[in-house]
Amino acid sequence: MQKIVAIAVIAIAIIAFITAYYALQIYGGRKEGLTTVTVTSITTSTNIQLQGVVLQGAGSSFVYPQISEWSKIFQEMYGIQINYQSVGSGAGQSMFFQKIVDFGCSDPPLSRDMWLKYNGSILQIPWLFGPVVIIYNIPELPKNVILRLDAVALAKIYKGEIVYWDDAYIKSLNPNITSMLPHKEIVVVYRSDASGTTEIFTTFLYKASGGVWPRELVGKSISWPVEASGRGVGGKGSEGVTQNIKQTPYSIGYVEWSYAIKNNLSIAAIKNEAGNFVTPSIETVKEALKNAKIPTSPLDDFSQILDSIIYAPGDRSYPIAGPTHILLWKKYDDLRKAEAIKLFLKWVADEGYNHVVEGYVAPPQNVRELLIKASNEITTQ
Incomplete structure (x- = not known):
């Protein structure tokens, strides 16, 4: 029995010695080597x-x-x-x-x-x-009620021809909520800076309004007809448009979907080329992208890419979708x-x-x- 215990003690001592030796080699004598290995495993020399x-x-x-x-x-x-x-x-x-x-x-x-x-x-x-989404601030409409709009309504709003939220044309698009639409003047918010979002939005108005919105009012920076009415408000960047909508009852504007989500804003359903009212989603944007004309280099x-995506065909295609490009x-x-x-x-x-x-x-x-x-x-x- 004593012999077995002695052998066990010797074995433990040998293991302890080996462990200590290698620990010294790794943590004592080769500190620089250890650091180099750690960095290399995370990143390359380039x-x-x-x-x-x-x-x-x-x-x-x-x-x-x-x-x-x-x-x-x-x-x-x-x-x-x-x-x-x-x-x-x-x-x-x-x-x-x-x-x-x-x-x-x-x-x-x-x-x-x-x-x-x-x-x-x-x-x-x-x-x-x-997607570029149409956001609005109508206190009378509950969050679970979705306003329906088409390019004609939006074109007339931004031209200053539709003045009130209970306009007959807006009511015709929203037969189930006519009693909720208030007789309040529409405050029309747009980008005050040269904006690609504005070009996407005005391209949609031109393509989908049947001539109500003219070609000369398409671009990054335009003279908004509604300005003459005194009901137009410019916002710098999507951030500025978002803040104006949040702070101004009975307003309407256009921003990228991400801004609307982050700020919990009401988003309208928009009539697409197939005649369906569609809200933005990953699926409805992907449907629009099926028609995208994307070059190979x-x-x-x-x-030509914008024209191929905006107001694209498809039953579930969201009509105001677009790309953003990096220039190098x-x-x-x-x-x-x-x-x-x-x-x-x-x-x-x-x-x-x-x-x-x-x-x-x-x-x-x-x-x-x-x-x-x-x-x-x-x-x-």
């Missing part, structure tokens, strides 16, 4: 080189909530900071072409004339999609910024779409491929 790079972007307020989310995750992973200014698509394009920022974001793509001017030097990708002309230079002077942009594009394609903010719709596979193609196209001078 990514370490890019830590501290700051990318500047500006443009569409449409995409701002999503870029904010992506930027936070991307910086945590790679140490690359993305500063994005929500200034509107028009200002974003201007800042991009002046090279004030490294990339721009615009809901509408470059016009064909602009694309021809910069053909071969500009990359653009419709990297995110979403980020160097191509994307100017094919050549950058700064090597580190070029590599950081390339990494960001690949990350969005491979991982970023797993973190889509509520109110947006991730693009189809061919758009993800465009991001990878764009990343491969980017070079330095």
Whole structure:
């Protein structure tokens, strides 16, 4: 028995010695090696080189909530900071072409004339999609009651021709809630800045109103006819429109779906090309995207994409859906910024779409491929 105990004691001592020896080797004599292994397992040597790079972007307020989310995750992973200014698509394009920022974001793509001017030097990708929604503040309507509107009603409201919420035409679209519609003047809210959201909205009005809304009133920045009535209110960015609707009873406006969700605003059902009243959802936007004309190269002309999505056919197709584009230079002077942009594009394609903010719709596979193609196209001078 004593012999067995002695053997056991010797065995334990040997194990303790071996454990102590290897612990000393790992935690004592090789501290630097341990640190290197830990960092390498998280990041690559290229990514370490890019830590501290700051990318500047500006443009569409449409995409701002999503870029904010992506930027936070991307910086945590790679140490690359993305500063994005929500200034509107028009200002974003201007800042991009002046090279004030490294990339721009615009809901509408470059016009064909602009694309021809910069053909071969500009990359653009419709990297995110979403609906533009009609929001309203009518205190008499419960939250579970959904107002119905069509392009004719909206065109007449924004032209100042429909003045009151209980107008006969609005009542005809809402036969079940006519008694709830108040005899109150409509306060009409619109974007005061050059906005891609405005271009999407006015394109819908032109396409779907049967001539009520004229072609000359389509664009990023227009002269709103309702201004002359004194009932028009401009808001800077989608943030400004949202605040005006929240604070102003009997108002109506248009913003991206994400802003309406975040602020718990009432959203109208809109009559689509098939004659059905449809509310925004991932499914109804995807239905509209089935008709999207998306080129196969980020160097191509994307100017037809809006027309192919807005007021698209389909029983459940949401009629005011659109993309938002990222604009990039094919050549950058700064090597580190070029590599950081390339990494960001690949990350969005491979991982970023797993973190889509509520109110947006991730693009189809061919758009993800465009991001990878764009990343491969980017070079330095």
